[in-house]
Amino acid sequence: MFVYIPSAPPLLEPSGVDYSAYKEVLEAEPSEWIPDSFTTVCMQCSAPFTALTRGRHHCRFCGGIFCRACSKGRCLLPVKFRERNPQRVCDYCYDRLDPLQGVLINTISNAAQVAKHDVMDWACTRFWLNLPVGLSMEHEIYKASNILKSYCQVARWNTERSIPLAVLKGAKSLAILTVVKAGVLVAYKVGTGLVIARRSDGTWSAPSALLSVGLGWGAQIGGELMDFIIVLHDSKAVKTFCSRMHFSLGAGCSAAAGPVGRAVEADLRAGDSGSGMCYTYSCSKGAFVGVSLEGNIVATRMDTNLRFYGDPYLTTADIGTVDGPKAAEPLYAALGNLHSSLRC
Structure with a gap:
């Protein structure tokens, strides 16, 4: 008989924490929320609630009712609450x-x-088509792993269309995204993905979630779904991708007819942490042809990172230096397979 064992077991002897001092908190049971009708004022600052400027918010730990100003914090809750998001x-x-x-x-x-x-x-089912917008980091990790697996197959079938091994070895960071693009003369683009950096010891860092929106103008028509691997070769480009938001401007040509197409692009990216050149490798699906001038805004999805890591103090620069999380192991395995396929 199959017995389900939760992957987040109860904490018995947490290292670095005086368990006896925090036993009451660590073993706390989920609280019963107080009904909204219980109070008309904040239970901390006693300010009266209003419909628009001071609404009611329940504390997820104690169940009390507070105003926004008195309940701004986000925390992971003890195991018995069965909540993995802050x-x-x-x-x-x-x-x-x-x-x-x-x-x-x-x-x-x-x-x-x-x-x-x-x-x-x-x-x-999700193997056949990467959706352009991922709602969680887990989905982004799956998409990125799937994209890397596709490039492994390209490397085996046609080495001329794959990413050169020297390019991949020299990468300081990789951004992997899926973007949908459609339009006539003016094309609109939107998609999500992640960025990972190579650490000083040669291993890959934890991923950070990205959102990309943009416009393209030129002689173009149609719609396509594109999987991108953006290779960053210098520290300036890495710092740009690690900023909260950055812009890219470039020119490219693309063609897609049926299940597989190809696009070649080089662009300049600039953000609050500097600027740098990037090179993009992509595969596309759909019916699209054109030559265009492209502009994009790429932003870090801080809310997605928060839900995944659970740390409100974690910045994009920190994510680029910390060890890879257990949930991202399929991504690191796909990167290793891509390296191996390019060596063959």
Whole structure:
């Protein structure tokens, strides 16, 4: 008989934390929320609630009712709450939970879980088509792994169309995105993905989620779904991608007819952390042809990173230096397979 064992087991002896001092918090049961009718004022600052300027918010830990100003914190909750995303808590509960966040991040956060969606073959529906917008980091990791697997197949079938091994070896960072593009003369683009950096020891960092929106103008018509691998070869380009938002401007030509097409692009990217040149390799599906001037805005999805890592203090620069999380193992395996296929 199959017995399900949760991947986030109860905390018994958390290292670096005085368990006896925080036992009450760590073993707390989910609280019963107080009904909205219980109070007409904030239970902390006593300010009266209003429909537009001061609404009611329940603390997810104690269940009390507070105004927005008194419940701004986001924390991971103890194991018995069965929540892996950071939750809104009141200021008092935030002070109680904050010392335990390091332990909870390493045990119950989404990043600390084993990847559940790790099958990438013809029997899986999502294998056939990468959706342009991923709603979670787990989805972005799956898409990126699927894209890298596709490039492994390209490298085996036609080495001239694959990413050169020297280019991949020299990469300081990789951005992997799926973007949908459609229009006549003016083409609109939107998509999501992730960026990872190569650490000083040669391993890959934890991923950071990205959102890309843009416009293209030129002699073009149709629609296509494009999988991008953007290779960043210098520290300036890496810093640009690690900024909260950056812009890109470039020219390219693309053609797609049926299931597979190809696009070649080179662009200049600039953001609040500098500027740098990037080279893009892509495969596309659809019916599209054109030559155009492209402009894009790429932003870090801070909310997606927060839900995945559970750490409100984690910046994009930090993500580029920390160890890869357990949930991203399919991505690192796909990167290793791509290296191996290019050597053959």
